[in-house]
Amino acid sequence: xxxxxxxxxxxxxxxxxxxxxxxxxxxxxxxxxxxxxxxxxxxxxxxxxxxxxxxxxxxxxxxxxxxxxxxxxxxxxxxxxxxxxxxxxxxxxxxxxxxxxxxxxxxxxxxxxxxxxxxxxxxxxxxxxxxxxxxxxxxxxxxxxxxxxxxxxxxxxxxxxxxxxxxxxxxxxxxxxxxxxxxxxxxxxxxxxxxxxxxxxxxxxxxxxxxxxxxxxxxxxxxxxxxxxxxxxxxxxxxxxxxxxxxxxxxxxxxxxxxxxxxxxxx
Amino acid sequence: xxxxxxxxxxxxxxxxxxxxxxxxxxxxxxxxxxxxxxxxxxxxxxxxxxxxxxxxxxxxxxxxxxxxxxxxxxxxxxxxxxxxxxxxxxxxxxxxxxxxxxxxxxxxxxxxxxxxxxxxxxxxxxxxxxxxxxxxxxxxxxxxxxxxxxxxxxxxxxxxxxxxxxxxxxxxxxxx
Numbered sequence: 001x002x003x004x005x006x007x008x009x010x011x012x013x014x015x016x017x018x019x020x021x022x023x024x025x026x027x028x029x030x031x032x033x034x035x036x037x038x039x040x041x042x043x044x045x046x047x048x049x050x051x052x053x054x055x056x057x058x059x060x061x062x063x064x065x066x067x068x069x070x071x072x073x074x075x076x077x078x079x080x081x082x083x084x085x086x087x088x089x090x091x092x093x094x095x096x097x098x099x100x101x102x103x104x105x106x107x108x109x110x111x112x113x114x115x116x117x118x119x120x121x122x123x124x125x126x127x128x129x130x131x132x133x134x135x136x137x138x139x140x141x142x143x144x145x146x147x148x149x150x151x152x153x154x155x156x157x158x159x160x161x162x163x164x165x166x167x168x169x170x171x172x173x174x175x176x177x178x179x180x181x182x183x184x185x186x187x188x189x190x191x192x193x194x195x196x197x198x199x200x201x202x203x204x205x206x207x208x209x210x211x212x213x214x215x216x217x218x219x220x221x222x223x224x225x226x227x228x229x230x231x232x233x234x235x236x237x238x239x240x241x242x243x244x245x246x247x248x249x250x251x252x253x254x255x256x257x258x259x260x261x262x263x264x265x266x267x
Numbered sequence: 268x269x270x271x272x273x274x275x276x277x278x279x280x281x282x283x284x285x286x287x288x289x290x291x292x293x294x295x296x297x298x299x300x301x302x303x304x305x306x307x308x309x310x311x312x313x314x315x316x317x318x319x320x321x322x323x324x325x326x327x328x329x330x331x332x333x334x335x336x337x338x339x340x341x342x343x344x345x346x347x348x349x350x351x352x353x354x355x356x357x358x359x360x361x362x363x364x365x366x367x368x369x370x371x372x373x374x375x376x377x378x379x380x381x382x383x384x385x386x387x388x389x390x391x392x393x394x395x396x397x398x399x400x401x402x403x404x405x406x407x408x409x410x411x412x413x414x415x416x417x418x419x420x421x422x423x424x425x426x427x428x429x430x431x432x433x434x435x436x437x438x439x440x441x442x443x
Contacts, residue, residue, distance in 0.1 A: 012353055013346075016342075016346050016350070020342040020345065038283060039283070039290055039332075047294045050295055119294055120337060120338040121336050121337040122338035122339070127338040156338065157338060166338070172402075255296075
């Protein structure tokens with residue numbers, strides 16, 4: 001590397017470090033918020049669109065009938081379809097919110113509702129961005145739930161108005177859990193490549209049955225006891241291993257998340 | 268001066284579009300599984316056509332914006348992406364004698380390798396100070412291979428399609 005190149009390299013590295021410093025000081029907030037606003041509005045649209053395509057029943061329109069129809073009528077039909085799918089999504093969101101409200105009424109949790117904006121850029125993980133942040137009282141390690149207290153993940157990064165949620169299916173997710181069986185077996189729920197969840201470190205001598213419910217044990221920092229995680233689907237027991245494993249079926253469908261709640265204080 | 272300002276606005280808008288596209292596409296399961304590096308593909312395709320040093324500043328802008336939406340601490344993508352672009356740019360200027368598809372494939376492969384190596388080095392370094400969580404190296408390696416493969420395909424698609432379009436435009440409007 002000649003002298004000029006070394007100087008260029010050092011100059012660019014210095015500018016990068018200076019930008020990182022300005023970012024952490026909050027000096028670039030105005031510029032960053034503008035970018036976030038533009039990008040999130042589009043990304044949110046695509047996130048919802050993706051969910052709506054996968055969840056709604058796709059009605060194949062008869063092409064021959066469409067051709068014979070007047071253009072205006074066809075347009076009206078399309079508008080109606082669009083309205084229907086939007087309505088269907090709203091009904092779904094409403095039911096989800098009712099469930100969450102019902103759970104929160106019965107427990108002394110202080111929560112805040114949030115909307116999922118997008119997935120986060122993460123090389124290995126399965127993470128989501130939600131539209132509440134430090135300003136709303138969200139803190140690192142706060143649990144995120146849906147429905148009637150179903151844990152879906154926890155907060156790993158907070159910004160002023162957004163937070164990043166690590167889903168329980170994420171490779172780095174590790175949450176202390178209890179199986180609701182006779183011996184109340186303890187273990188660690190870990191994610192696997194964003195595809196599934198398994199519970200590890202369950203003592204070999206304890207009896208686990210398929211269909212047993214798994215809830216949080218309260219041993220993980222920030223996550224209260226009793227939040228539903230899922231049910232046992234497969235039990236993997238090797239005689240020479242000190243622990244047994246259980247493959248779980250999560251109680252929430254993590255592919256279709258639109259509204260969630262963050263438990264900001266559990267009493 | 269005005270021309271330079273317009274050029275800056277243009278680059279900024281292109282960068283904004285690419286970040287939006289990356290974030291919009293990541294919502295689709297096939298994209299989040301293959302994780303092609305859209306930025307690497309686009310920057311490499313641009314470098315093949317016009318190897319100007321401004322590409323480094325363009326990538327500076329691009330990776331800065333991307334890092335705003337990353338799950339990691341700010342700076343990981345920004346530093347690894349910009350420094351990698353600079354290294355690949357030098358590599359391209361000094362070593363590549365021919366601008367062929369093979370050089371594009373090699374460039375994208377080295378680009379992804381460089382980004383991921385710097386990224387991993389930063390993770391390793393900061394993990395020693397307990398500032399970030401460590402990653403599973405095997406998973407990261409598998410992800411890197413998938414990313415190289417999908418980014419090469421995406422880069423080729425971008426390069427060949429723009430090549431086709433430019434040839435058609437040249438033939439229709441410039442040569443005739």
